[in-house]
Amino acid sequence: MPASKEYKEFLEMVRDLSTLEQVVSVLGWDEQTYMPSGGAPDRARQKAAIIGIIHERLTSKKMGSLIKALKKQELSADGQVILRETERKWQRASSMPVELVKEIAHTGSMSVEAWARARKESDFKIMAPWLKKMIDLKVKEAEHVGYEDRPYDALLDEYEPCMRSAELDGLFSRLKAKLVPVVDKVLNAPEPKCAMPSVRYPWDVQRRFITNLCLGIGYDLNCGRIDISAHPFTTGSARDVRITVKYEEENPVYAIFPAIHETGHALYEQGFREKYYGTPLAESVSLGIHESQSRLWENIVGRSLPFWTFYYPQMQLTFPGMKRLSLKAFHRGINKVRPSHIRVDADELTYNLHVMLRYEIESAIFEGRLKAGEIPEFWNDRFEQYLGIEVPDDARGCLQDVHWAWGSFGYFPTYALGNLYAAQLWNTARRKIPGLEDRIASGDTRTLLDWLRANVHRHGKRYCASDLIENATGEKPSEDHFIRYAKEKYGEIYGISL
Amino acid sequence: MPASKEYKEFLEMVRDLSTLEQVVSVLGWDEQTYMPSGGAPDRARQKAAIIGIIHERLTSKKMGSLIKALKKQELSADGQVILRETERKWQRASSMPVELVKEIAHTGSMSVEAWARARKESDFKIMAPWLKKMIDLKVKEAEHVGYEDRPYDALLDEYEPCMRSAELDGLFSRLKAKLVPVVDKVLNAPEPKCAMPSVRYPWDVQRRFITNLCLGIGYDLNCGRIDISAHPFTTGSARDVRITVKYEEENPVYAIFPAIHETGHALYEQGFREKYYGTPLAESVSLGIHESQSRLWENIVGRSLPFWTFYYPQMQLTFPGMKRLSLKAFHRGINKVRPSHIRVDADELTYNLHVMLRYEIESAIFEGRLKAGEIPEFWNDRFEQYLGIEVPDDARGCLQDVHWAWGSFGYFPTYALGNLYAAQLWNTARRKIPGLEDRIASGDTRTLLDWLRANVHRHGKRYCASDLIENATGEKPSEDHFIRYAKEKYGEIYGISL
Numbered sequence: 001m002p003a004s005k006e007y008k009e010f011l012e013m014v015r016d017l018s019t020l021e022q023v024v025s026v027l028g029w030d031e032q033t034y035m036p037s038g039g040a041p042d043r044a045r046q047k048a049a050i051i052g053i054i055h056e057r058l059t060s061k062k063m064g065s066l067i068k069a070l071k072k073q074e075l076s077a078d079g080q081v082i083l084r085e086t087e088r089k090w091q092r093a094s095s096m097p098v099e100l101v102k103e104i105a106h107t108g109s110m111s112v113e114a115w116a117r118a119r120k121e122s123d124f125k126i127m128a129p130w131l132k133k134m135i136d137l138k139v140k141e142a143e144h145v146g147y148e149d150r151p152y153d154a155l156l157d158e159y160e161p162c163m164r165s166a167e168l169d170g171l172f173s174r175l176k177a178k179l180v181p182v183v184d185k186v187l188n189a190p191e192p193k194c195a196m197p198s199v200r201y202p203w204d205v206q207r208r209f210i211t212n213l214c215l216g217i218g219y220d221l222n223c224g225r226i227d228i229s230a231h232p233f234t235t236g237s238a239r240d241v242r243i244t245v246k247y248e249e250e251n252p253v254y255a256i257f258p259a260i261h262e263t264g265h266a267l268y269e270q271g272f273r274e275k276y277y278g279t280p281l282a283e284s285v286s287l288g289i290h291e292s293q294s295r296l297w298e299n300i301v302g303r304s305l306p307f308w309t310f311y312y313p314q315m316q317l318t319f320p321g322m323k324r325l326s327l328k329a330f331h332r333g334i335n336k337v338r339p340s341h342i343r344v345d346a347d348e349l350t351y352n353l354h355v356m357l358r359y360e361i362e363s364a365i366f367e368g369r370l371k372a373g374e375i376p377e378f379w380n381d382r383f384e385q386y387l388g389i390e391v392p393d394d395a396r397g398c399l400q401d402v403h404w405a406w407g408s409f410g411y412f413p414t415y416a417l418g419n420l421y422a423a424q425l426w427n428t429a430r431r432k433i434p435g436l437e438d439r440i441a442s443g444d445t446r447t448l449l450d451w452l453r454a455n456v457h458r459h460g461k462r463y464c465a466s467d468l469i470e471n472a473t474g475e476k477p478s479e480d481h482f483i484r485y486a487k488e489k490y491g492e493i494y495g496i497s498l
Numbered sequence: 499m500p501a502s503k504e505y506k507e508f509l510e511m512v513r514d515l516s517t518l519e520q521v522v523s524v525l526g527w528d529e530q531t532y533m534p535s536g537g538a539p540d541r542a543r544q545k546a547a548i549i550g551i552i553h554e555r556l557t558s559k560k561m562g563s564l565i566k567a568l569k570k571q572e573l574s575a576d577g578q579v580i581l582r583e584t585e586r587k588w589q590r591a592s593s594m595p596v597e598l599v600k601e602i603a604h605t606g607s608m609s610v611e612a613w614a615r616a617r618k619e620s621d622f623k624i625m626a627p628w629l630k631k632m633i634d635l636k637v638k639e640a641e642h643v644g645y646e647d648r649p650y651d652a653l654l655d656e657y658e659p660c661m662r663s664a665e666l667d668g669l670f671s672r673l674k675a676k677l678v679p680v681v682d683k684v685l686n687a688p689e690p691k692c693a694m695p696s697v698r699y700p701w702d703v704q705r706r707f708i709t710n711l712c713l714g715i716g717y718d719l720n721c722g723r724i725d726i727s728a729h730p731f732t733t734g735s736a737r738d739v740r741i742t743v744k745y746e747e748e749n750p751v752y753a754i755f756p757a758i759h760e761t762g763h764a765l766y767e768q769g770f771r772e773k774y775y776g777t778p779l780a781e782s783v784s785l786g787i788h789e790s791q792s793r794l795w796e797n798i799v800g801r802s803l804p805f806w807t808f809y810y811p812q813m814q815l816t817f818p819g820m821k822r823l824s825l826k827a828f829h830r831g832i833n834k835v836r837p838s839h840i841r842v843d844a845d846e847l848t849y850n851l852h853v854m855l856r857y858e859i860e861s862a863i864f865e866g867r868l869k870a871g872e873i874p875e876f877w878n879d880r881f882e883q884y885l886g887i888e889v890p891d892d893a894r895g896c897l898q899d900v901h902w903a904w905g906s907f908g909y910f911p912t913y914a915l916g917n918l919y920a921a922q923l924w925n926t927a928r929r930k931i932p933g934l935e936d937r938i939a940s941g942d943t944r945t946l947l948d949w950l951r952a953n954v955h956r957h958g959k960r961y962c963a964s965d966l967i968e969n970a971t972g973e974k975p976s977e978d979h980f981i982r983y984a985k986e987k988y989g990e991i992y993g994i995s996l
Contacts, residue, residue, distance in 0.1 A: 016547060038721030041737070046517055220536070225532060239540055240533065240540060
């Protein structure tokens, strides 16, 4: 059907918003890579200016009346998705009083400062009043945004649309019940031998290897780039999707996994269909689905024996110091399971426990069962229970992540969801692609990427996460695939029955 | 006096516009340094979006009525400048019909494409129809903007406010009359001996030296950075002013002068007063004044014997291959005068002739004495007359610069003005600072910078270019100082009497 005048106008507004979001992303990339330190205060104002313009346009009367008008019109299937997803954004943005938005932003800035000090001095008391204030504000946000069941759902919905905490509760409690015994057994088994050689290579040499690796798994560097930043991230969209990594000169293995992880994110962004650029049909479904792509490439592919069967000889050529270590020993080395205090350093198995701890705290807070001041005790107790090691101080405990200071509640669970989605997608891909592991061992990751493109990437926001997973795998999201994957992989590496 | 409500509102709008201009500058910097090639079409849309918002806000009813209201109020001296300069911008932007602005932008894009092809094939015919169209549009622009005497003045005013072509005619014709014989004599004298050693150093080594040099002359790299781009430029403002250079591995001298040139621009931007950031009091007076700062540092300081008396030993340490060349021979080598076809490769002496040729063509076009199609013949005749060499083809003739394709008429003369202003400022600084050359020879360029800060930089747009020069030097802008400087310098280097 021919598009109506209103639809054309609406689509232009949607695309313009996307253009402005790209601007914010360039400003953010530059801030974290090349911006001179003196530029920080001006950069904050620049970003605030563009974000303000986006908010103004998204919540404008014009957008409101176009949405209203289009809801009465018959739209194409694409048009319906674009309308639905834009309405969702519009709804959320419009429901919040501007004053509250500003107060959250302002409190966030102050609170992040307090958090940095608190973490440095490992003193939760510095952070507590800010956290309390932020929680109060987020409760208000939830009330404005609205929810069916629990206030927390309104927050979760920002990062994982359509997911509800009732569902998460089930998924995570089953995951925990099955995962903790596996982790226990692995941690009690003798650690496989692997003495990573201590070798030193300048970033230029490492970069060459990493660039080849990222190109090898399909990252289009005509529409992307790789830089250094304090915390690795992926940013951008459409024809300009950039990743950053961090590296250690004395450990060339260190930079590889952030690089593959971020490339996984970038492959997702580069897998949207060009004709939908600038619309929700070329945007990620949710943070959980985004994370499933990074985790699948980083852990399931990138820490697998087949993958390194192909790449390890290249690695040894680039870093001759690695010649002392066999492929098998290297594979064991990059899959060591050890309890750690810091989430971002955690291995694939214990990582989910770090996340679930945070989810339990968030749930308890927004159900009114836990106060800000009680977080450290709650954290330390559960942490020891799940990971078997004591928390030495709050810096290595509940103060380690910035998310809560920013007001990002409902973000953490998407990390674990990513792991579950990844294992479930992998399980299907393995069934559908004959000899997938052999292909990977011979350098062909393209077949897997094509399968992900067809089953995940190209749909953009057409389906919600749960439907997307079900369409791709024939099952609703489940913890089973991750558990089976973990048992098989770590059983073999540790030579134990799990 | 306490600022009125209107003034506060006005100042906030002015500062917000400046913030958005900073965003355009970040987007432009990224485009020319790190952006992956695939990002080009999206980047064009991103810049157009922000430039559109700036135009919308600058020409908004609110801005118009605030300006009107403030003109009736008593303002502080600062407020008067900010109002005057904002009104000037507002006036220019408001006078142009949106359709014309768009048509010029669109024709510019097409025309730049045609220019690139025309230059590649050295075929002016490809360019001619676009140039004709652009000239017609710029005539319309001049009619809308308005002028007293000649349409060209309306165009010139965008780059060199308050300057009029009648004044330029006088200045340039006197300069030409005095310069051509000097150039003739120098070109006829035997070229001083200097065989630059052929040495090869990777960019990393070159960058270290250049960074030291730029820091040495006062560039604050906490609020700046140095990168590589195809064409060196300076961008940004306030606490984030960046330069780019280009380099040749086999010639470490090559990158030095673009680096000093751009640092000169950056020093100007970094010399504005912090309390005025975001207002015209922290903006450059004109392109001519901006260029005077880059030219002063690049040529008058950066190609002087005292400067290299201090830096040449460091250079020889960094590039041991240069040890074969004495300081004096190096100084002669970086001051060779040779007629060249390409403006950007021209030496300090012949450069002005390249500029004046372009100015004469622009004048003739907008006085209706020259048609687009007649440019090549006009160019080639005059070029041979001024430089003494034949133009082999249009690629090395009238097709070499992109400016006209963009519609930038009135831009070229600011390059020569920069040279004249620079020599005049230098002449006064030399009188006012005892032993200035000795200071420079001992590594003290700070005293000169402080003088420029006090007499040029800190004023922002408080005075027009001509008044700024008169305040700083006691005289109206004149060609005499450049001629005297050139005679003295090149007489000595070439061992002739000029």
